[in-house]
Amino acid sequence: MSDQARLTTREAAQLLGVKPETVYAYVSRGQLSSERAPGGRGSTFDAREVEALARRAGRREPGTGGAAGELTFRTALTLIEKDHYYFRGVDAVELATAYGFEEVAEWLWTGELSRGARFTAPEPFLDAARRAVGALPAHSGAMDRLRAAAVAVSAADPLRFDLDPQAVLGCGRMLIPTLVGALPAAGTKHRGAGRTAWQLWQRLTPQLPDERSIALLDTALALLVDHDLAASTLAARVAASARAHPYAVVSAGLGALEGPLHGAASGLAHRTLTEVVERGGAAPVVADHLRSGRRVPGLGHRLYEGEDPRAQALFALLDAVPQASRALAAARDVVRTTARHTELHANVDLALAVMSVTFGMPAEAGETVFAVARTAGWIAHALEEYAERPLRMRPSGHYTGPRPPRPLPS
Missing domain, CATH: 1.10.230.10 (Cytochrome P450-Terp, domain 2)
Structure with a gap:
């Protein structure tokens, strides 16, 4: 075992979110193995063993740069550091300007680059989403339509409770173009409709696009795929922790996104x-x-x-x-x-x-772009959360009401 694969007691305690004495308690109970450190001072621990124990325990890691008392969770998706952000260790801006939205989404989901990736909306699901959206009042906004479409597609999918990673990936690849396709068209249909950016463009503005404007929208979508644990992403992960299906996870994200301090x-x-x-x-x-x-x-x-x-x-x-x-x-x-x-x-x-x-888009266009892009991120976080211990995000309330017992109200 190389030195790089060993952790000090302090590092193991930090990863587990416990005191150093507790690390040795894990050793005494046989949950961790230890070796004497070089020179005989202290112990070292197998990093993979510690990480596996942390996953089993469902522990929250202590924050490394947030405000005091702020909770942070393990994720291998996005790192924000020194005015840059990274998707699975790759500079997100470089990734988004070199590849299309679908390719960046696949990278976030799988850690593999799928050149020329395209997403397809099955006709039965698209019809269900469009019927639901068409039944909404005329004054409904894009976020109303996206939420209605997500619920309609969920109801149309009898396999929605399959949380196998491949099934969740298939849901993501289908759901994104279905949500976009359910939005009413603002302009005429044009070539290139197989890409999400082309499909979304004709729902945001009647102006005809060129390759440069489509590249701009495509890059915006790719840049917005994920951004660590924003409020909507945390909502999505809480839903996934309860083992809600992917459509419900996305619905939770859409609900939080609509706040004026987030997507709006x-x-x-x-x-x-x-x-x-x-x-x-x-x-x-x-x-x-x-x-x-x-x-x-x-x-x-x-x-x-x-x-x-x-x-x-x-x-x-x-x-x-x-x-x-x-x-x-x-x-x-x-x-x-x-x-x-x-x-x-x-x-x-x-x-x-x-x-x-x-480009003459409505005021809510940015929020729509945000929601479509972040759907891919919520799916990625759902995949991570499904691999964790269920219902691990269960904080305790601090009761501030009147102390019992009180008489029965009349």
Whole structure:
């Protein structure tokens, strides 16, 4: 056994989330084996044994960079570190700009690159989703339609409770194009409809795309596939921990995503950017936000000290789109103007707003892109969670109500 495969007592305790004395208790109970460290000081432990014990115990690892008391969970999917993020150890921006959305999704799901991967919506499931969406009130938004479509497809799939990894992968490959296909068309059908980005484009805007604009949307989808344990992803993992089927996992994610502080943030950025364009500058718009005590949408991200790398990647692509110049200038004006008050960098919501304003998309377009992309991430997290001990995310409530016994109310 090489030194690299051995852990010190402190490292083993950290991985298990216990005190060092507890590590030796595991040894005495035969749950871990140990060897004397070189020089006879302390013990070392087989890293694979420790990891297996941690999985069996379902323990939460202590945070390594979060706020005090913040819970973190083991995941091999996404790492956010030093203003970069990585999918299975590969720079996510490089991956998303080199490969399409489907290929990035397959990489996140399996750790293997499937060149030319395409997703297909079976007609019976697509028909069920479209009927459900068609029954909604005319004023329903895209998120209403996506949630209804997910429930309809779930009801149409008699094998939905099969949690075998291959079955879950098949669900993901089918569900994503079904959700997109259930959305009403905003424009005419065009070539290239086999790719998710082409399919989604014609549901976001009547403008005809070219290869450059489709590449922009495809990259946006790939960049947004996953982003560690965001609120919607945590909701999805809780559902998966209860062994909910993949459709229910995605429904849980969609429910959390709709909050104004999560997926809907791009819609707020869209409206702000539209107002900046209409008023000819960011100063009065930013002033209105500050005067009313509202934060300027599209700026700042708690996980990045500098600019959101997803925004950087999309701005670089938008720079090459002549049609985007006006919206790009407005976005940069927002960043510049706000910097006089507090220095905040652009985040991905602002970049999505530039895209949606440029191509005549509705304000909710960024949220729709976010939801379609993140569905792949929720499936990836479900695959991880199904391999963990079930119902492990069961915190204890801290009761603050009146102490019993109380008389029976009349």
